[in-house]
Amino acid sequence: MPKIAGLEHWEVRFDAAGKLAGGDSEAVIAEPAAAGMTDLLVFSHGWNNDTDVARGLYERFFTLVAEILDDRGVDLEKVGTLGVLWPSMRWPDEDPGTGRGGAASAVGQVSDAELVDALRDTFPGAAQRKALDELARLLKERPEDPKALAAFQAHMRTLAEADPPSPGGEDDGENALLDDDAEAVFDRMAAAAPTPRSGGAAGFGGFTRLWNGAKEALRQLTYWQMKARAGVVGQTGLGPLLGRLHEAAPDLRIHLLGHSFGGRVVAFCLAGLPDSAVRDTPIASLSLIQAAFSHFSFADELPHDRKRSGALAGMQQRVGGPILVTHTLRDSAVGTAYPMASLAGRQDAAGADDLLYRWGALGHDGAQAVPADAAPLRAVGSAYALGPGRFLNLDANKIIANGGPPAGAHSDIFHPELAWAVLIAGGLVQP
Secondary structure (H helix, E strand, O other): OEEEOOOEEEEEEOOOOEEEEEOOOOHHHHHHHOOOOEEEEEOOOOOOOOHHHHHHHHHHHHHHHHHHHHOOOOOOOHHHEEEEEEEEEEOOOOOEEEOOOOOOOOOOOHHHHHHHOOOOOOOOOOHHHHHHHHHHHHHOOOOOHHHHHHHHHHHHHHOOOOOOOOOOOOOOOOHHHOEEEEEHHHHHHHOOHHHHOOOHHHHOOHHHHHHHHHHHHHHHHHHHHHHHHHHHHHHHHHHHHHHHHHHHHHOOOEEEEEOOHHHHHHHHOOOOOHHHHHHHEEEEEEEEOOOOEEEEOOOOOOEOOOOOOOOOOOOOHHHHOOEEEEEOOOOHHHHHHHHHHHHHHHOOOOOOHHHHHHEEEEHHOOOOOEEEEEOOOOOOOOOOOOOOOEEEEEEOOOOOOOOOOOOOOOOOOOOHHHHHHHHHHHHOOOO
16 A cells, blocks of 8 residues: 555455455554554544545545654654545535545535435445335425325335444434334424525425425434444454454554544444453554544443443553543534434433433543543643543644534544644654
């Protein structure tokens, strides 16, 4: 593979079940040790990324990393990079934000047929393809018939059955979309949909409103499916692969980075590490960049249910160094879109703020219900208070700040300040 800004770079590809499906897996196991490398940065993209977008993300971020390392006199031949590719998807009416602007935004009106077609590579099974055909037909015809709405929900359920079950299941937000009354779900989704995607049509009444809600429900379902898939890829795919890498190169320090649902990939890979790797703690640092999974994932007790723990409770002990968690209120993907499906299905007596806290994401307000320090994301050269296996919630409101609807600043991550924080957490540079 070609280098990125002087850093040796590999990539590995996994399928939806976490099985290796291509890339440089054998090379990344053998070559870092042979080259005398000391550190490997492993980065996973998130949801709403295709392969080209993911590669663009790695090139831009690792270029920032290389510039800082070079400026600090670090030998670039000692540091390698690995990009993880997994079958997420990109909605054609959203810019994923890895171009020059760096911030996700709406890209204009896209037909219902194009939206459904975007799912075909993500759900390749015969039953799922048939369901997609029916979903496209129903969205085109939009019959004024409650049975058609129920059929649309049933076809959504077929899509949901395509993947292995999510490890952890800390929120199960998709269940409400599939199990509640179809008309009630679609009405709530129409009310919750961002107006830039609906063109204001969500305000219309009757079946127009319900079919707009059905389209938004399909979007939200794929969001939750990609979240589940990220956990599977991390635990059954990336974790065992890094175990093999540690066996081949026991002195190599591995630094995990994940953006959006990619944060879930690298976090759940901790649960998939073999016992030998767990004992040696080769994971030198973990950086969760605007991570789109529960902010209670590492908690020993859930605040709203003391009998349950987070899906990754105790896994922070498998990280030999610090755990960085960036968060910003300007990220509407994790502040609004992430809890939307859960909120839409759980209209109970709790206030909106309580519901958002219950179903919130790490990228919105950092790791919760765990011992954690807090600091603003600071300039290159700054120091941070860091500890092994300890969380540092980094307030990025002043830096990860740019982007329009529907995702806000979710993908505005290409900043030297962030690259510096990742490197200092990994011990590759000093203030």
